[in-house]
């Protein structure tokens with residue numbers, strides 16, 4: 001069996017970086033200019049840290065592609081980390097947002113289409129009540145607050161390999177048995193508010209739930225932020241049953257997973273939960289997210305709504321939430337793009353992508369597995385698919401991923417960020433997939 005040849009990998013990486021730098025001189029110039037007014041020369045320093053090459057400055061996007069300021073074209077297999085799953089410049093979304101500007105971007109009062117969005121989601125997912133935010137991070141934050149208020153418990157439980165946004169309650173990891181923040185700036189004692197156990201391990205979960213101090217279990221149905229980890233058959237039903245037994249609430253975060261199947265994995269796998277978080281791609285790049293809840297939770301929130309200064313209630317909302325632009329964008333996405341037929345189409349392309357990668361691995365005698373769920377694929381650098389976050393992290397080989405991203409970028413494919421895998425958006429075509437597979441093959445041959 002073959003393996004990555006580390007010497008070849010670093011030679012390819014250095015050569016591709018030189019090509020990338022030569023192709024992107026206008027981006028580099030803007031970055032230098034940006035450094036005089038923005039940290040690291042970019043609007044949020046996180047953007048800078050995502051790449052091992054200098055940040056691109058973008059001019060525009062169209063369908064599945066975007067163009068940098070040097071005129072280079074990239075087919076986006078990162079899909080803006082699933083924040084633009086409808087594709088760039090989608091005509092339905094464009095029309096809806098233009099109408100939103102025309103009507104008035106926001107009123108801090110509801111528009112009728114907010115009901116259309118919720119009714120549509122309730123019909124798809126079976127989750128009856130909804131509240132809007134501007135980000136999935138914001139939605140998870142409010143869900144955690146509600147769960148703490150209902151259960152009168154403080155702790156939440158997440159799984160190894162989780163990501164639920166840039167929120168103080170979850171930006172922690174467990175290493176060598178100790179829970180600690182993986183970022184700077186969290187409040188002292190943040191680690192006391194969270195438990196972290198391996199995914200697909202019911203005994204480890206039950207041990208923590210038995211303590212009776214967990215307010216909420218928060219997870220993606222399929223972990224999509226540490227490459228890709230699928231639940232074992234029946235696992236999520238058992239998690240919900242355990243939560244019910246120990247008086248803990250259960251939240252499914254489908255900020256990413258909603259793009260994997262019509263009605264999300266909640267519908268596809270008939271999952272039960274107390275909360276369902278959606279966002280990212282639903283807004284087509286316009287900040288938008290929301291969380292759904294059961295009738296019981298909704299009654300509680302109803303009874304604990306803040307009424308001016310007279311009645312304190314659960315901290316929720318913000319002055320720009322549920323604005324016209326994002327609501328109309330979400331309505332257009334749901335009614336005109338996120339149809340069963342379009343999910344079938346993207347899922348078929350996702351299967352071609354995963355099968356094509358697996359064929360490359362097999363033909364090149366690499367003992368690897370192609371990750372696959374719906375439109376998402378990825379590289380598992382092990383002979384067995386990961387069952388939990390720790391196993392999945394073994395495939396986050398930064399040198400391999402950085403070289404791959406550069407190699408692909410220089411040939412017109414914008415590959416996924418390190419924690420993800422290439423994904424098909426609702427705008428990708430069969431030609432896009434063919435191109436990705438042929439460049440990936442060229443890369444693998446160059447480094448093995």
Ligand SMILES: Cc1ncc(COP(=O)(O)O)c(C=O)c1O
Nearest residue numbers: 135136137163164165253255256
């Ligand atoms: C599962 C999940 N939840 C929440 C978030 C946070 O989303 P946002 O950046 O919209 O706050 C992300 C972002 O990648 C995510 O993958």
